Amino acid sequence: MMRISHFCLRVVLAASIGLFAPEFMTTSAWADTDGGNKTIVFVCLHGVVNSQMAAAYFNKAASERGLPYRAVSRGIDPYSSIPVPIRDGLALDGLDPTNAPGVLTPADANNAGRLLAFDAVPAELKGNASVTYWSGVPLGINDYDAARDAILQRIDELISTLAME
Numbered sequence: 001m002m003r004i005s006h007f008c009l010r011v012v013l014a015a016s017i018g019l020f021a022p023e024f025m026t027t028s029a030w031a032d033t034d035g036g037n038k039t040i041v042f043v044c045l046h047g048v049v050n051s052q053m054a055a056a057y058f059n060k061a062a063s064e065r066g067l068p069y070r071a072v073s074r075g076i077d078p079y080s081s082i083p084v085p086i087r088d089g090l091a092l093d094g095l096d097p098t099n100a101p102g103v104l105t106p107a108d109a110n111n112a113g114r115l116l117a118f119d120a121v122p123a124e125l126k127g128n129a130s131v132t133y134w135s136g137v138p139l140g141i142n143d144y145d146a147a148r149d150a151i152l153q154r155i156d157e158l159i160s161t162l163a164m165e
Contacts, residue, residue: 040071040158041112043121043131047075047101048082049140050118054151055098056090061159069113069162073097074104076119089144114158 040058044051051073058071078101090096106127109115115129118137134154140147 037111037113038069039112040069040114040116041074041104041108042071043074043076043104043115043117043119045076045119047073047078047103049086050137050147050151051075052082052086052097052101053090053140053144053148054116054118054134054155056095057093057148057152058155058158059098060095061155062162065159065163067159067162072099072108073101074108075101076104076121076125078103083141085144086140089140089148093148116158 040055042051042054042058055071055073058069062069062071080101082097082101087097104121104125106125109121109125109129109131110127112129115121115126115131117131117133118135120133121131134151137150137154138146140151
């Protein structure tokens with residue numbers, strides 16, 4: 001019986017590390033060692049819906065294709081937590097949120113390999129970065145499936161472009 005409780009403790013600890021470790025990673029943790037930045041920063045108004053979805057689906061697609069890129073989510077005016085419907089939608093596809101909600105900083109923008117936004121990024125937050133806007137994507141909190149499908153289509157196009165670089 002003692003072995004079972006130690007085993008359960010190990011499983012819980014391992015799961016906890018896996019679930020929470022990404023929330024403490026910063027964009028600088030994903031900088032490529034050869035001098036190029038392989039961080040993709042997705043931005044939405046609150047950093048908890050479309051940008052979280054895009055970062056999670058992008059990371060899965062990049063990993064499956066063996067690309068060295070990693071994505072994070074940022075917000076213009078971030079909320080403190082990711083809504084349950086977004087967490088549930090990601091979980092149904094075997095994914096977790098990529099990171100804890102956080103505000104986009106000029107440093108994040110300047111250090112990004114790509115800055116992709118669902119909402120207008122104020123000049124004071126985008127630094128010197130060029131922003132690519134993904135307009136027309138439904139809000140995931142209102143229609144998760146439609147948002148996911150639109151995001152996945154754009155991610156496929158982005159991955160194709162990145163794979164050629």
